[in-house]
Amino acid sequence: MFPHNMFFLIRIVFCLFILHTVDALALSPGMDEEEALLGLYGDKEMISIATGNSKPIAKAPAVATVITAEDIKEIGATDLDEVLETVPGLHVARNPRGYNPIYTFRGIFSQFNSQVLVLINGIPITNLFFGDRNQVWGGMPVQAIARIEVIRGPGSAIYGADAFAGVINIITKTKEDIKGTEVGARAGSFDTWDTWTLHGGAWSGFDIAVMLEYGDTDGQQETIDADAQTFLDSRFGTDVSLAPGPVNLQRENFDARLDIARGHWRLRAGLQRRRNVGTGAGVAEALDPKGRFASDRWNADLTYYNPEFFNENWNVKAQLSYLDTSQEVEEDVRLFPRGADFGGIPEPDFPVGVIGNPEVFERHIRFNMSAFYTGFKQHQIRAGVGMHYGDLYDVKEVKNFTLDSRGLPRPLGSLRDVTGDLSQAFLRERDRKNYYLFLQDVWRFSNDWELTAGVRYDHFSDFGNTINPRLALVWLTRYNLTTKLLYGRAFRAPSFAELFNINNPVALGNPNLDPENLETLELSLDYHPTNELHLTLSLFHYWWNDIIQFIPHPKTNINTAQNAGKQTGFGAELEAGWKLTPNFHLLSNYAFQQSTDEQTDENAGNAPHHQIYLRGNWEFLPHWHLSPQFNWVIDRARASGDNRIEIDDYSIFDLTLRRRAIKEHWEVAFSVRNLFDVDAREPSPVGTLVTPIPHDLPLAGRSFFGELRLHF
């Protein structure tokens, strides 16, 4: 594939070169006015910040990337995952189940991806069941997002559990971000429709923001040519597999968010409703075109923030939050299709298919309070306490099978509601309490040197205590160069599936698990050689220990969760932002990682060893923006024990054309994604005896989207 990709790269570089050359010739009306203003404000970015169109970004305590609402428009992204793929050192892979995203930071890959903490407005949306964002994820639309802060590397000393491989904090819009009312709609390939309304204004002394988004899609329908049932067909002499057949990625999303602020107080509430959610490549990696999931995620938080609590040296924040989240089944989910047989009796074991409808309901309450004291001359102290109560309060299951000791389904006779039946249910209802406290000191021991030392202690009701420190040494090396040396330790809390799974010989829980832990050492350089060029380089080394894996018992052959794995890795990320002309800027990054499974001493696999990303933004006429984007995913090794041929590299080219300020209030955009219709695939999981989907998970081919916005 290398020459093929090379061809694309040359084509892209050439395209960008052409854009740049043409740009020098483009004459822009109003240039005289612009020149005068540039003398005062410097550049467009500064004007944008000074006029409040873009917000100053958060100063992150680690190696971080911030993506603004403006970047999201530039990318032409319709979903969070398209945005995250542009972050250096982060690659979005797919789980066969619902094609749930696997946010792979720096080679840290796992099917349920519980090593990544996703926050909305600083509040975790992690579910207890699998430690992920919910098994029925269904994507996340982007119109309500003001910015996304992505921290690569561990953040447990501040954020606690699961701030492990990386932290993704999604910050929603407030009144200032919206300024008025926006109504928009988008339509495109795969019968996709999206519509949104945003309003930000003041009412009776309150700042109010209301955001509503609705989307419906059939989803991409690339073909899976062989699945788990294909293998079973060959083993048991049946012919019922639905492969070759399309993946099932339809979904209907409704997202509502409310943000009310006054003085020191802010109240936020939201609903992420997912309906008609397809099963992806199948829950058991056998195609299921009819199964449908649903999910509701309700959230609310009340935040008090006072930068001068007692006096100007005290900055205090307190937050109470609530999250209710569900995984529900709308239409029977078939693990294996109609006519599936496992060799038990002469007739098919499951004439209507193997049906399993697991439902899980959780609620989470969190409270935290932190104070920042700046009264000392050389020290800034930050301290905080908090608690989290997570309750997996309802587990329901309707199914027509039970599993034998080999993990093969046996008929239960009919579809039975086994809710509450501990001999059949997949999980016990449980809760978890977590109390924590943290302390951090930023010590400025000389004008150009600063040492941050922080530690967080966590107590968990189910697996005990954990202490996670963090150190950061920052050196202001030159007027345009900053050097950082960072050390951090992080932990990943075992999920309830890993702790408490029952009646599942393929994956039995183990209440004696310890959390996974990760230590990372990083060196980072931030360099502004000129006003037009910004470079950052990060070098990292990590040690990932106590990885939880389902290991077969030597006598019973039953898989039980154990802290068995160990992985180490190192790599580098280079980012460059370059304003070639006032009307053309180029953003690029290159990420490299090499990770080793220490048990086998082989490559840890699945994650790309190299990633190259390029994006241009060219305002070729006033208000006309063209943004080409190129993403090249290179060299993904197979994991140890996976003997398939290496998965192909891929390079995807997207293009977005946007026209702003038409008749003052209107804006239109047109996007094409995967312009060259490249066959891109993400690795499917490897099995112990057989790999259910041998030819990996195909991503969407060429697709088109048009959008229209009205802002008033």
Add this chain to the structure above:
Amino acid sequence: MGLGMVSAAFASLSSVAVIYPEIREPYRSIFLDIIRGIKNELKTPIKSYALEKNYSIEMLKEKLEKEEINVIIALGGRGLLIARELQSLFRVVVGAVLVAPDGTELTGLSLAPDPQIFFQRVKEFTPDVQRITVIYSQEHNGWLIKRAEQTIRQYELELNALPAKSLREAASLYRDVLNKLKSGTDAIWLLQDKTLDEQTILPLILQEAWERNLVVFSSNLSHLKRGVLFALYPDNENMGRSLAELALKQMQNSENIPLGIKPLHNLLVAFNIRTAEHLGLKLTSQMKREFGLIFPLQ
């Protein structure tokens, strides 16, 4: 073509018109923020006209007469041209344009920050500084330096103003002067001026200032990112309010005598904390709260 008219106000008879250039974002937001300030101050509907580059003055005049406009607030370079054309027919206030007070028979606010505000801030942020060095072009900033000289004494500061005729002369002046400046007590003021080359001279100044702990401040916001301690930039909405006040004064001015051009007082502070840390300056929370922008962005 010609006049691209956008009525931002309600359709009612009003006597104030704002004329601003039709221009792309984010530049356009500057004018929209100024207009918001004007509206907030006047609290009456106003007419606003976005002018395309090839506007027709005749058509505009016709419109303004038809709308029975009393006073025009003309913004930007295009606004300045209009103001000159129409000041015999209407009362006119100019704003959001770099214009010197000398040699112009106009009323309005220049975009050039008032030096006095700089000196006030220098005293506040770096009380040890005694002398401010500025290299400038007589042609472009002579008037500003004259004003600086008049106001600096009240701040117990000394102004070391060095005129330069060309980039080359400015470069050699910078080289000479940088060697002589003293850490802690000397500061450099960077003007919006043709004698400052962003690619060659600016990095030299910033590097030398960093190594020798010299204070550098600027009237160009983007210099903040490069490492100057602070910059002043227009507070657009309040600039709009000041323009509205001037418009009201002009309406009461029965003789229609020009009130002159004043440098800008409506300014916000952009502050570089990284540079402040390097210089060992301690900032109070009160100071930080007053800043319009803090770098590195947080």
